[in-house]
Amino acid sequence: QMPRGNLETIHHRALVLAQLRKWLDSLKFKDVFECMRKLRINLNLIYDHNPKVFLENTELFLKQIDSINYINLFLTELKEEDTTKTMYPCPSSTASKPATPGTGGKKVDIVCDALRTTMESLDPQKYCLCILTAHVKKTTPELETALQKVHELRVNPPSEANTVSAEEALKYLLFLVNVNELYEHSLGTYDFDLVLMVAEKSQKDPKEYLPFLNMLKTLEPNYQRYTIDKHLKRYKKALHHLSKCGEEHFTEALNLVKDQRLYSEALELYPADSPQYKVLSVAYAEYLVEHQQAEQAGLLLWRCGETARALQAFVSCTSWRHALAVATQIPLPAEELALLARDLAEKLIELRRHTEAALLLEQYAKDCEEAISALIVGAAWEEALRLVYLYNRQDIIETNVKPALLEAHSTQMSFLESQKALFTRHKNRLAVVREMKEKARLELLDEDGPDCPDAELFSEASSVMTGSHLGSKYSRSNSRISARSSKNRRKAEGKKHSLKEGSPFEDVALLHALTQIIHVVDKMREEVHSLLKALVLFQYDKQACSLQQDYSEILQLIETAIPEIWHEGLQQTQTPVTGPNSTANSIMASFHQQRLSSVSQADSEALSPPKMRSSVKWKLCILK
């Protein structure tokens, strides 16, 4: 026999954990707890091993442990981490553990609440300190509830012996929580007894806190609470209490609202027909206008009767329907209304919203000529004609409509011409770039292909030099587009690759440019259709024919080109390179290599073929 030594106190952790799991499965919490404590194993495992079983057996747990200190120890050691995954992974059956019950929630909170509820139902006095711990340990500590419980102990001291006194409880709390924090939270209960109790226990100088507390005591209750809330930076609560303090404090409330931007909250605290509501609305509106939300400002002003200000807000954001509604409600004198309409119409024309501008000019400024002119500029031919006949101004057809039609025709023709040329140029260049890249790719595969010792290694190395990365040695900073506003940022993102010949990602840039052209051309269907009809109506059949033919041709060109440009292998990776000499490694290498040439989100959009709205019929069958 070997001599006995210290060996028996050395425990193999795996064996220990196996034993602990067995015990946990048979609900031997006492054995588990003592063993863990002795061997310094993280107590979280008790819960983590099987959360469901633990939560179903909290009472058994508490009764087996049966020690305030041990329970407090367990509670204070709780962490969000799942120890079965980090410190003590179970070797077998990794996936067998059922998911945590309940709707997620945080583990610490779940355990604290479960144990606290059980303790409160078993014996709240016995478990007093544990209950306090459970409150304090939550992810957002419930200090006020804990303080409230201490306060209750003080007001109604428990009659039985062996129970915890308010004194002891407070001491324990101060042991768990920073004293200043506890003091602040005691203030938050608005309970001066509690505050004094905490303050006395703390190391604070009474000269510091007594004057403040005494001042508070002189205040009207709501204003007192407001003052405390403000002191604690609980501004929403502060506003709530201040709003109950009557009109004399309204200016203070308004300042608080402005300082803390509590506009929405403030509006809920005052009746909609009160003068305060109106003042708050105006303040909110001012804030909104400053922050580019004039339309919402207008809504707030209008609904509280501040029509003049509302009008201003609506005009500033060209919310013309609302502006005119308010203007007629005020009501604005006829001349002013007409002026307003002209102003708004001008803005709308700048925004290329000609039909709306025309409505304003026609109905509010009573100027049918200007209205028709706006419609002609906006190529709203049908609506222009409707007004021409409505106001019996057929003379305008000869003087304005017909010349505008012919001009629109020639503009469209030359635009189509330029788009067609650009499209063809980009398409041809893309074919060239692709051929170059494919050649470079195959050359590289030829060099290292079949005998490559490590496919993984190879693919990583190659990605730097081939595929879309070909030529990434050139600087990528030659894109000079500056994203002026957030609105333009997306656009700019699409353009970040340069179209310059030989630039890296030139193929992606070309795809972007082609997509852009396709969208622009496809978008013209409605406009072309309407122009064709107007041309036919005024016997410009020859012009209509040429436009129809040209547009038809470019659409046809694009439709034929789309499957060529966005060929099948573009989104799906291409078939791996195989052949008589290929090996598993060489195939995987070519596969990986293609995957690594994958590109960013914006780029991958360019990789999917743009959709044409072929359901939008624009052709006139009467034109050949």
Next chain:
Amino acid sequence: QMPRGNLETIHHRALVLAQLRKWLDSLKFKDVFECMRKLRINLNLIYDHNPKVFLENTELFLKQIDSINYINLFLTELKEEDTTKTMYPCPSSTASKPATPGTGGKKVDIVCDALRTTMESLDPQKYCLCILTAHVKKTTPELETALQKVHELRVNPPSEANTVSAEEALKYLLFLVNVNELYEHSLGTYDFDLVLMVAEKSQKDPKEYLPFLNMLKTLEPNYQRYTIDKHLKRYKKALHHLSKCGEEHFTEALNLVKDQRLYSEALELYPADSPQYKVLSVAYAEYLVEHQQAEQAGLLLWRCGETARALQAFVSCTSWRHALAVATQIPLPAEELALLARDLAEKLIELRRHTEAALLLEQYAKDCEEAISALIVGAAWEEALRLVYLYNRQDIIETNVKPALLEAHSTQMSFLESQKALFTRHKNRLAVVREMKEKARLELLDEDGPDCPDAELFSEASSVMTGSHLGSKYSRSNSRISARSSKNRRKAEGKKHSLKEGSPFEDVALLHALTQIIHVVDKMREEVHSLLKALVLFQYDKQACSLQQDYSEILQLIETAIPEIWHEGLQQTQTPVTGPNSTANSIMASFHQQRLSSVSQADSEALSPPKMRSSVKWKLCILK
């Protein structure tokens, strides 16, 4: 020594072709031609070997051959096929051949025209028959030109000896072309001498053709040509000649136009201000209305002054702007105009074009109440309010606007609820279906994987049983959607896979359904924004808040789900199954197998993630 035999007359084709190519390269056409003729090698090779060189040396070719018969032989043997690609592929340098010069065009036409031009410049009389052959052999034989040349020979017989007579030329033509065809074409020249010449040579009975020719001779020239054109079924030419025959023949012309649907052509033949133009326009319009092109009919009628009919046409297709323009031009009495406006408004409301309906009701029917009501039904809140204030009818706000707002709110809320539920259900089901398929795929690979003798075979076999084809044993006819109109066809196509659990392609069907929901929900941005503003305006802040929150939630839900549903490996094929046991064959098998589960065009659309219009801002910042 071996006895000599027939061996020397046997030629190895490859050797012969090599020799021919050498000769062709050194432009020895004579040698080439005779060799080819003797060994029955297709003469097309002379051109196909190098089209550019041949076209540049036509004169040399003609001079070397120097035989009318040989040239004719060459011309008649011409075929569209490229013999260097089909019959006589060149073993070396397959890609070295330069592309055919010129803008494509058909080979036969190119050669015929090239040779003919050269012959005409060299000696038109000598090559007379060859020139005729070149005309006749073109893809669309130029019979009339050939006939014309024969006719010239007859009128101006060549003075020199040894030249071809008209007689001989005609005989030769009849040898190349069917006699009836030639007779018809001779008629088409309107030249009776020529017709008689051909007719005499033909086997036709003079009793058959003479009366017809004599009758034709009595006619006025244009009418004569019309009669011939009609006889030859050349209706466009017929119409052209008939239009020159004066008013008394207009009815005949109109009937021809109607029979042959030559409306566009006819309109070009008459001045726009003529009565015939108007009659033709009316006829065309009737035809267009019958063929569901009422708007274009309306345009034709309006421009020729047929306002009443134009009005009818515009009304029938709800082209309301044009309808009202015509109506005011007529001008319709006020009451009738109001009635017309109401009719059109009703149609527009059916088409859910409420804003346009409101304009009609307001401006033409002078009924602001109905107009506002239409706007409320169409949820055009801003426009409704504009009219409410314009007509000083604030009472409508309480009676109609507010109840409608609250109803719209609850409708939207429950719609969002239902979409959310459906989306979640489909998404969860998709996860289940995918897991099942992946399991089936891996099981199959496990079975036959590494030792599979023929990857190609394996992949084909497996495609029947796995991947997206899992369960294809079920009938696919359970889709009960019938494509009613071509407009719905695309939609129906997307729905062709059944959502029924366990149906084949259930995953694709689920993707389609999810895409559909996403589009519907994303489309609501504008409507929700406008409703939110209206709710806020009338102090329904609570309702606005709940709507904003619910809509925000479902958008968030979708945005989070999109990358899960359309994960990276969906469009690109997934990574091939690899591992320590994998071989080149097994990898390729898994790769092929994935590719074979690729689906139709409509399905592949479902495979790309739908785009959300996140640039459309709909939230109100004043709502929490």
